[in-house]
Every structure is written in structure tokens, then in C-alpha cells.
Amino acid sequence: MGRTRVTDCSGKNGGVSSASGSRSSMSAAPAAGVLPPKARRKTNRSHHPHRTYTTVADEPQDLAEVRADKLRQIEALGLDPWGHRFDGTTPISRIRQLTANPFDDANPGPKVRAAGRVVRYRTGGKLLFLELWDQTGRVQLMIRVNKVTETEWKLAQLLDLGDLVGVDGELGKTRTGELTIQVEKLTFLAKSLEPHPKDVFGMGDMEYRLRHRYLDMIYTPDTLRRAHQRVQVIRTIRTHLDKLGYMEVETPTLHNIAGGAAARPFETHHNALDIGLYLRIALELPLKRLLVGGLEKVYELGRVFRNEGISPRHNPEFTMLELYQAYGNYETMMDLTEGLIVACVDALDIATGEGGAEPVGHNESKAVLIDRKREIPFGDKTVDLTPPFQRASYGELFRQHVGCDMFDENAVRSAARVEDINPEGKAHDVLVQELFEDIVEEKLVGPVFVYDYPASLCPLTKRKRTDPRVAERFELYVHGMELANAYTELNDPATQAETFSKQLAGLPADESMAKMDHDFVRALRHGMPPAGGLGIGIDRLVMLLTNTQTIRDVILFPLLRPEGAK
RNA sequence: GAGCCGGUAGCUCAGCCGGUAGAGCAGCGGACUUUUAAUCCGCUGGUCGUGGGUUCGAUCCCCACCCGGCUCACCA
Numbered sequence: 001m002g003r004t005r006v007t008d009c010s011g012k013n014g015g016v017s018s019a020s021g022s023r024s025s026m027s028a029a030p031a032a033g034v035l036p037p038k039a040r041r042k043t044n045r046s047h048h049p050h051r052t053y054t055t056v057a058d059e060p061q062d063l064a065e066v067r068a069d070k071l072r073q074i075e076a077l078g079l080d081p082w083g084h085r086f087d088g089t090t091p092i093s094r095i096r097q098l099t100a101n102p103f104d105d106a107n108p109g110p111k112v113r114a115a116g117r118v119v120r121y122r123t124g125g126k127l128l129f130l131e132l133w134d135q136t137g138r139v140q141l142m143i144r145v146n147k148v149t150e151t152e153w154k155l156a157q158l159l160d161l162g163d164l165v166g167v168d169g170e171l172g173k174t175r176t177g178e179l180t181i182q183v184e185k186l187t188f189l190a191k192s193l194e195p196h197p198k199d200v201f202g203m204g205d206m207e208y209r210l211r212h213r214y215l216d217m218i219y220t221p222d223t224l225r226r227a228h229q230r231v232q233v234i235r236t237i238r239t240h241l242d243k244l245g246y247m248e249v250e251t252p253t254l255h256n257i258a259g260g261a262a263a264r265p266f267e268t269h270h271n272a273l274d275i276g277l278y279l280r281i282a283l284e285l286p287l288k289r290l291l292v293g294g295l296e297k298v299y300e301l302g303r304v305f306r307n308e309g310i311s312p313r314h315n316p317e318f319t320m321l322e323l324y325q326a327y328g329n330y331e332t333m334m335d336l337t338e339g340l341i342v343a344c345v346d347a348l349d350i351a352t353g354e355g356g357a358e359p360v361g362h363n364e365s366k367a368v369l370i371d372r373k374r375e376i377p378f379g380d381k382t383v384d385l386t387p388p389f390q391r392a393s394y395g396e397l398f399r400q401h402v403g404c405d406m407f408d409e410n411a412v413r414s415a416a417r418v419e420d421i422n423p424e425g426k427a428h429d430v431l432v433q434e435l436f437e438d439i440v441e442e443k444l445v446g447p448v449f450v451y452d453y454p455a456s457l458c459p460l461t462k463r464k465r466t467d468p469r470v471a472e473r474f475e476l477y478v479h480g481m482e483l484a485n486a487y488t489e490l491n492d493p494a495t496q497a498e499t500f501s502k503q504l505a506g507l508p509a510d511e512s513m514a515k516m517d518h519d520f521v522r523a524l525r526h527g528m529p530p531a532g533g534l535g536i537g538i539d540r541l542v543m544l545l546t547n548t549q550t551i552r553d554v555i556l557f558p559l560l561r562p563e564g565a566k
Numbered sequence: 567g568a569g570c571c572g573g574u575a576g577c578u579c580a581g582c583c584g585g586u587a588g589a590g591c592a593g594c595g596g597a598c599u600u601u602u603a604a605u606c607c608g609c610u611g612g613u614c615g616u617g618g619g620u621u622c623g624a625u626c627c628c629c630a631c632c633c634g635g636c637u638c639a640c641c642a
Contacts (some may be wrong), residue, residue: 124600124604127598178600198578198592204579205577207634309640
């Protein structure tokens with residue numbers, strides 16, 4: 001911030017003052033705050049008639065200095081600018097539900113107590129209008145000179161946008177019908193030493209919003225809305241899984257081997273043990289060990305870390321749900337996924353579709369009755385989340401959009417060339433996947449479960465009994481976005497050991513899942529039940545459900561480069 | 567990592583063909599006891615992202631760098 005200019009007034013500490021308040025007023029003046037505002041401002045001005053950029057007087061002119069000065073004036077009133085416990089407040093949204101009549105001394109309205117931030121401030125001589133904000137809403141305050149003490153009136157004159165105050169007063173309506181608290185007692189709770197953004201059109205700059213998320217939450221209503229909805233989604237998932245008998249666990253975030261996905265890990269180090277460690281890139285392997293240990297329905301909802309690029313759909317740390325169900329398979333997981341998503345849609349009450357449709361299905365994995373249409377808005381589109389979601393096999397989609405059989409090596413190679421993909425040195429399944437991503441994915445408006453993937457791309461997945469070239473895996477796509485990834489878990493330790501050791505040609509080591517995890521294989525050797533497993537990217541799910549186009553707005557503090565010297 | 571776009575007052579932005587900057591809001595002083603984007607009068611506030619270069623002169627042109635956004639790559 002500013003305030004770095006040098007003063008030419010020797011013997012004073014003003015020029016290099018910090019916000020904490022060493023700025024003295026005049027060399028001859030005592031502590032600034034004890035002077036009445038008018039007097040000291042005048043004094044300042046008269047002493048510094050000529051200001052230049054390099055020799056700036058230490059009078060309040062920087063916005064932050066003005067506020068620091070007001071803080072001292074509040075102290076001079078005998079008040080604590082950093083406030084204290086303030087019990088018994090009512091959320092503003094609830095105050096707004098109370099019935100109120102026009103102010104009338106003969107018939108006083110209800111007494112209320114509220115606390116929050118001053119987000120509008122309008123002087124009017126002997127009458128002040130403020131707007132008080134809390135996380136539930138806004139309400140207008142009216143302060144009249146003859147309704148409060150002299151100290152409170154002085155305090156009211158010193159308020160800045162962004163200050164935190166508590167009020168007691170009478171609820172009523174002004175002449176224009178605006179619901180208003182007429183303040184009878186004003187309590188100062190905290191000073192904002194920095195100016196708050198003030199623009200009727202709101203905050204426009206993404207970088208500014210991200211670096212000042214706390215302001216974004218106050219002045220961009222959508223930001224707070226999304227934060228609430230995110231919590232609600234996570235809570236809904238927990239209660240839904242709880243109802244189905246799943247047990248939530250916590251497994252380590254520090255791993256010896258970063259397995260369970262193909263992604264570059266963050267590296268760290270443990271000093272006492274003197275070993276290298278990785279931050280986890282997936283939850284899978286520990287959870288499957290718990291399957292061996294007898295937890296038949298288990299899940300974890302936690303942060304994973306991938307040392308990769310940042311984009312509107314990728315943040316280096318993000319939240320994953322992974323769950324495993326013994327004796328299930330990937331079809332169990334499809335049903336479960338539908339049930340989870342529908343439960344979230346209902347919890348958020350965002351569906352716009354008509355009700356009254358016939359029940360279309362019901363089974364153990366679905367805790368909700370499938371009884372009505374559930375469409376939600378997403379960008380300029382609509383997504384129909386009415387279950388059951390479409391289910392389409394990978395091979396059929398490939399044939400339909402690429403135009404050849406995915407197992408036909410020659411046809412795939414020539415299709416690749418047409419798409420400007422160099423097939424040299426690449427394993428067949430890698431080529432197939434590249435073609436799928438280039439051609440098919442963008443056509444998947446969904447929601448659609450794409451199932452039965454080329455086997456070699458899925459080293460933790462069980463092969464299909466009827467066709468070992470494909471693995472029992474699905475991904476759920478909505479508008480080209482991968483929301484879920486699930487499979488019938490591979491529980492054969494010999495096959496697992498083999499796929500761990502096989503790096504696919506054409507894939508760089510970073511992207512390979514070829515990381516031998518002997519400890520995991522040993523766990524499998526003790527017998528893991530056949531199971532279905534599911535992973536859902538919670539951030540992307542929240543994006544979909546809150547109609548948000550960038551992952552940075554469903555994560556409160558997405559990773560940013562440090563601002564550096566400024 | 568690459569391409570494109572951007573960074574000007576506390577906030578949101580304008581600034582033409584190069585002549586060292588403007589508006590609205592916020593802030594400060596004044597008026598106002600029912601305002602609603604309050605109004606009225608007066609005023610303050612800028613290292614034009616950073617560093618070089620070209621030029622008599624650079625917010626503007628050139629180069630490099632920093633930060634961000636979008637797209638791509640990456641993300642089984």
C-alpha cells in the first residue's frame with residue numbers, strides 16, 4: 001500500500017507511519033485523537049498549504065490514514081475500537097421477517113439487536129442513514145441526534161464503510177416504507193482500517209476478488225451464496241451416504257507412494273524420519289485397504305493435491321469424494337451416483353423441471369424416490385438431471401463419432417492421422433483415448449455415463465468377464481466436464497502387480513500409473529472383496545449445481561501466485 | 567509451457583495520430599431530522615504494473631520482466 005512517502009517535517013514520525021497509528025498530528029499538538037475533528041483538520045491544513053508528491057504533510061489524506069485517525073478519535077471518546085463480546089443479536093434476515101409499522105412514538109415497534117458491517121453511510125445533518133450487512137442480509141439503520149447519547153452521536157459521525165457495529169433499536173418503517181432500525185444504542189465493534197470497495201456496479205476484477213476474498217464475500221452476493229451451497233452439497237452427501245450405511249474415514253494425506261491416479265504429486269519431506277513423502281493425489285489405495293479390513297461401505301471426503309496446471313476446471317488442491325462398496329460393481333456405482341446428485345439437487349432446491357412424472361426406478365442404492373423432473377440451469381444451457389442418466393458404452397460412442405471399431409488397430413491409426421495425432425510409438429489404447437478425447441468428449445452434453453474403457457488405461461479396474469480388452473469403468477460427463485469416475489475394483493493381486501509394473505508406450509512417466517506399490521499388493525493378497533468404487537470431484541459438482549463457470553469461484557481460496565513486491 | 571487480451575485514483579473505468587492524465591462512486595470540509603445510486607457547494611486524491619530503449623518529449627511506440635484473465639497443452 002501507499003503511505004510510503006517521505007515527510008519533510010523533521011522530528012516527527014508521521015511520514016513513515018503505519019496504519020497502527022504512529023502518525024502524529026502537528027509537532028506542537030498533543031495526541032491527534034483528543035482534538036475535536038474540526039479543529040485538528042483545520043490546524044493541519046493551515047500548516048501544510050503546499051503539498052508535493054515527495055514532501056507530503058502527515059495530515060490525513062491517504063484513505064487508510066483517515067481511517068487510522070478516526071480510530072484514534074474513537075479511542076478519544078473512551079471507546080474500544082476493537083470491540084467486545086456482543087450477545088443476543090438476531091440475524092438480519094430474521095429481523096426482516098418481523099412485522100413493522102411506520103415509526104410512531106405512541107405505538108413503538110419491536111426492539112431488536114443486530115450486529116454487522118456498515119455498507120452504506122449517508123449523512124443528513126441531524127439524521128444518519130446507514131445500511132448494516134450480515135451474512136444473512138442487509139437492513140437500514142437510522143440514527144437521530146436526539147435518540148442517542150452525545151458520545152454515540154459523535155461515534156456515528158466517525159463511522160466508515162466497512163466498520164463493524166452493534167445496534168439496539170426499534171424496528172419500524174420510514175416514510176418511504178423502508179424497513180429500518182431506529183438506533184437507540186450504538187456499540188462500536190471493530191474498525192476497518194482499509195477502505196472497502198465502493199462501486200454500485202460491484203467488484204469486477206477477478207484478481208482483486210480472489211486476493212480479497214473476504215471483500216468479495218461481502219460485496220458479491222453470489223460468492224457467499226456459493227459458499228453456503230457448497231457446504232450444503234457436502235452435508236447432503238454425508239447424510240445421504242450415512243443413510244445408506246457408509247462409514248466416513250480419514251486416511252493419510254502424506255503418502256510414501258503417490259498412487260491411485262496418474263498425476264504429478266507435490267513432494268515434501270519428514271525431518272525426524274528423514275524420508276521423502278508425497279501429498280496424496282487420490283484416496284483410493286488406503287480406502288481399499290480398509291475394504292480388506294472389513295469396512296464394507298466406506299468413504300472419504302477430502303483434499304487431494306496434484307502438481308499440475310491451473311485452469312477454470314483445475315486447482316492444484318481440490319476436494320474428492322471416494323467411496324467403496326464391498327460386493328458391488330460399477331453398475332452399483334452408477335445408481336449411487338444418480339442418487340447422490342439428485343439428493344444434492346433437491347437439497348439445494350434448484351430444480352426447475354415439472355413434477356408429477358411416473359417413478360422410473362428405485363433400488364437399494366437410491367435413497368430418493370425418482371419421482372419428478374430435475375432440470376437445472378448451467379450457463380446459457382439447461383442440464384436435465386432427471387434419473388436415470390443416459391448410459392453409453394465407450395466402444396459404441398467411439399464407433400459412432402470416430403467411425404471405426406476401437407479395436408481395429410489399422411483403422412484407429414489412420415483415424416489418428418486424420419486428426420493430426422502422430423501414432424508413432426504410442427500404444428493402441430493410448431491412441432484410442434486421444435481420439436476419444438478429441439472427437440467424442442465434446443459431443444457429450446450429458447449427463448451420460450460412459451462405460452467400458454480400454455483395459456490398459458485402467459490399471460486398478462477389473463476386466464470385463466466377457467471381454468478382457470475392456471475394463472468395467474465409467475465416467476460421468478456433463479457438458480464435456482468429467483464429474484465422476486468409477487469402476488469395478490480390481491481385487492486380483494497378481495493382475496494388480498502386473499498392471500502396476502506396466503508403463504504404457506506413449507505416456508510420459510509422470511502420467512503413468514506405473515508405480516509399484518508392494519504394500520498395496522500385499523493387502524490385496526490377503527483378500528479384498530469384489531467391490532465397486534466411485535470418485536466424484538466435489539468442486540466440479542458444486543460448479544454444476546451452483547451454475548459457476550470457474551473452479552476458482554467454488555473454492556474460497558484458490559491458489560494464486562504471490563503478489564510479490566508491490 | 568504456448569498463443570491472445572489486460573494491469574491508469576481506494577473501487578469501476580475513459581484517455582484519439584506521442585505533448586507527463588480524466589469521470590462516476592468512495593474520501594475530506596460545509597448545508598440538510600425520513601434518505602434509497604440522496605441532493606447541493608467546495609476540495610483532496612496518480613511513480614499510468616516494473617525496468618530498459620527510441621524521442622526534444624512516452625500512459626501511448628519498441629524490448630524484457632512481473633501479475634492476472636481467456637484459449638490451448640496438461641489433467642487416465
